[in-house]
């Protein structure tokens with residue numbers, strides 16, 4: 001199968017591209033590299049022994065998107081491309097609505113143009129309304145509490161409308177819980193810009209000496225040890241869910257929603273404990289005030305994905321911490337600085353395929 005992956009150079013996308021190539025699929029990536037580096041795809045290519053074709057392009061550039069879609073004519077699209085920082089979305093809501101919602105409208109129009117009707121979309125557990133009824137099931141009430149979450153909710157609703165409007169579509173909405181970890185090789189992983197907002201990337205920067213201590217946001221929650229509880233999911237398990245969703249959609253028309261999580265919650269203290277064991281030293285932490293807007297606890301019920309997709313999270317919190325530590329310790333500065341500058345699409349593809357060793361001394365990447 002030929003799969004077009006938007007945002008395929010990013011954290012989750014690069015893991016999915018690797019699994020797709022390893023499974024023998026042909027892969028094209030559409031990415032503007034606004035939050036990623038071609039280095040991720042170069043490493044994917046080296047590991048898979050097969051290369052994705054990279055199309056540098058913006059989801060907001062509808063002409064480019066249509067041109068690529070018509071040129072590639074994929075059998076299916078996996079749509080990771082988007083902005084994802086909750087705090088930034090509060091400061092720049094319109095940028096988020098434009099990029100995520102308008103970008104998705106453009107994508108769907110380009111797919112219609114090329115008669116491509118199979119789509120897997122990266123949604124998030126953030127679309128669920130706060131609930132005391134756990135684990136969260138796919139039919140739980142939805143309500144997002146920030147602009148980022150609302151872009152995901154609007155896109156979900158748009159995809160539902162699309163499936164109602166025409167019986168030709170096969171659409172899978174995947175609601176991720178908390179993706180963490182890295183490929184077990186340590187070659188690819190999450191590379192956040194600036195100070196990480198999320199717990200695991202912050203802990204791993206403490207472990208590698210880039211930050212002094214972990215700040216635990218509150219120890220007075222009604223949870224098993226007083227710290228916040230989340231459903232952490234290994235990025236390789238998560239990526240596998242996309243392959244399983246595509247297989248399912250090959251045989252089913254309509255619109256479907258699946259939670260991708262482990263089905264159980266882990267506290268902040270237990271995540272720090274797992275990471276301390278992974279890196280071989282007790283990581284320093286301090287209890288501070290609760291973070292505004294945080295809820296005490298949530299985790300999802302992944303039964304629908306197990307029954308319909310045959311998917312199940314295989315890796316636990318110890319493996320998530322070990323793999324994340326491997327990635328962070330082998331790549332303390334992530335992929336390094338990259339600016340797209342004047343590079344042509346051909347330059348970048350030659351780099352990814354190993355035909356060109358470096359891009360330039362200033363731009364990439366050890």
Ligand code: NAD
Pocket residue numbers: 006007008009010011012013030031032033034035036057058059060079080081082083084099103122123124125176177178179
């Ligand atoms: P990421 O930032 O690492 O990857 C997103 C990719 O999309 C990047 O490569 C970026 O360059 C690209 N991109 C962004 N805007 C684009 C545009 N206008 N045109 C073309 N490319 C564009 O993020 P990720 O963690 O891999 O997340 C992937 C998807 O999963 C996102 O849609 C995100 O909202 C969703 N998601 C992520 C998490 C998480 O915690 N990481 C949780 C739930 C949902």
Ligand code: UDP
Pocket residue numbers: 178197198199200202214215216217218227228229230268291294
């Ligand atoms: N958290 C924390 N310190 C940090 C970052 C997060 O204590 O530096 C807590 C946060 O309060 C929540 C959990 O860790 O209980 C997961 O937070 P994250 O931001 O990773 O995910 P989200 O809250 O978006 O689910």
